[in-house]
Amino acid sequence: MTLLTIDGLGKSYGHTTALDDVSLRVEAGRRTAVVGPSGSGKTTLLRLVAGFEAPDAGRIELDGTIMADGPAHVPAHRRGIGIVAQDGALFPHLSVAENIGFGIPRGTPDRETQIAGLIDMVELDRAMLERRPHQLSGGQQQRVALARALGRKPRLILLDEPFSALDTGLRENMRKAVARVLQAAGITAILVTHDQTEALSFADQVAVLRGGRLVQTGAPRTLYLQPRDRETALFLGDAVLLPAHARDGHADCALGAVPIRAERQGRVEIMLRPEQIRIVPADEDGTGRVVDIEFGGAVCTVTVALEGTSLPPVAIRTSSLAPPALGDRVRLDIDGAAHVLDADGADRPPAP
Numbered sequence: 001m002t003l004l005t006i007d008g009l010g011k012s013y014g015h016t017t018a019l020d021d022v023s024l025r026v027e028a029g030r031r032t033a034v035v036g037p038s039g040s041g042k043t044t045l046l047r048l049v050a051g052f053e054a055p056d057a058g059r060i061e062l063d064g065t066i067m068a069d070g071p072a073h074v075p076a077h078r079r080g081i082g083i084v085a086q087d088g089a090l091f092p093h094l095s096v097a098e099n100i101g102f103g104i105p106r107g108t109p110d111r112e113t114q115i116a117g118l119i120d121m122v123e124l125d126r127a128m129l130e131r132r133p134h135q136l137s138g139g140q141q142q143r144v145a146l147a148r149a150l151g152r153k154p155r156l157i158l159l160d161e162p163f164s165a166l167d168t169g170l171r172e173n174m175r176k177a178v179a180r181v182l183q184a185a186g187i188t189a190i191l192v193t194h195d196q197t198e199a200l201s202f203a204d205q206v207a208v209l210r211g212g213r214l215v216q217t218g219a220p221r222t223l224y225l226q227p228r229d230r231e232t233a234l235f236l237g238d239a240v241l242l243p244a245h246a247r248d249g250h251a252d253c254a255l256g257a258v259p260i261r262a263e264r265q266g267r268v269e270i271m272l273r274p275e276q277i278r279i280v281p282a283d284e285d286g287t288g289r290v291v292d293i294e295f296g297g298a299v300c301t302v303t304v305a306l307e308g309t310s311l312p313p314v315a316i317r318t319s320s321l322a323p324p325a326l327g328d329r330v331r332l333d334i335d336g337a338a339h340v341l342d343a344d345g346a347d348r349p350p351a352p
């Protein structure tokens, strides 16, 4: 069932177009991530959905009710939407318990029990209920903010880069914890982030926002392996892009004949993810030479100059267990198929 339908949404601030013709559907009980660089319109999108601002164009429908459409506008407090801001935005003068219980009317018989249940849900110790926000770490504050939003039993929860202020390790833990909490409570969520790894691992559905436009929406795996265009490919992860000539399910490129799924013929640009490429020592039938090796802990980046081409060397991140040596002649073997990028992807309408 579709919980949220966004249709042709537009918003400008003076001469700045923050959102342009954005359409998105969010299924009930699922997690959507909207990912885009800073300034791409992520916060604006959340603010319009939450009802803090009205769109210039388009409509927003939640659970069968119009929230915004031209002059029609349901105010934020009547939308049943929870929002967790980037900085948590807790009330500094209130205890953790009062922050969490903010949306639960005083006099509700089991108010204390509900608050205790909520702090359990976000996996914090009940001993913290008496503390003030400044006595908590960043991650703990984020959990309290989430508990506060959940306390209002929202139909939809909006998360605006909630993990960006946290350290890498903590960030991963929080992401998993939040996904778990939402799953357990059956709450629909939209997370916005500039971090593609976060988006790909958190969500069932990922939407890529660029310059106020949604360029592509789909399952994380689909977007990662079949990005619409070069910019999306590079935004979602490391990629090796090569000019090629397509014919009958193959693309001839500097790495040899590589299988492709697209039924395309002629000049194309193909994309490979680095984990599809194996660097094999090959004195005889090598296609390149190792010109640089950068050790980076678990992975190292091996740069290979391709022979017989004027293409720039390709950088491949590979396991650092047994890297080739500088100057080695190598062959690059491919696992799976290469993806053919749209030559004019940026000009095409986004896929439904």
Ligand SMILES: Nc1ncnc2c1ncn2[C@@H]1O[C@H](COP(=O)(O)OP(=O)(O)O)[C@@H](O)[C@H]1O
Residues within 6 Å of the ligand: 013, 016, 017, 018, 036, 037, 038, 039, 040, 041, 042, 043, 044, 045
């Ligand atoms: N209240 C505002 N007044 C003027 N410009 C704004 C306002 N809010 C956002 N913008 C502009 O709209 C664009 C999108 O901003 P925002 O939605 O905050 O992006 P993101 O959250 O992806 O970083 C930016 O160019 C930003 O400067």
Ligand SMILES: [Mg+2]
Residues within 6 Å of the ligand: 042, 043, 044
């Ligand atoms: Mg923002």
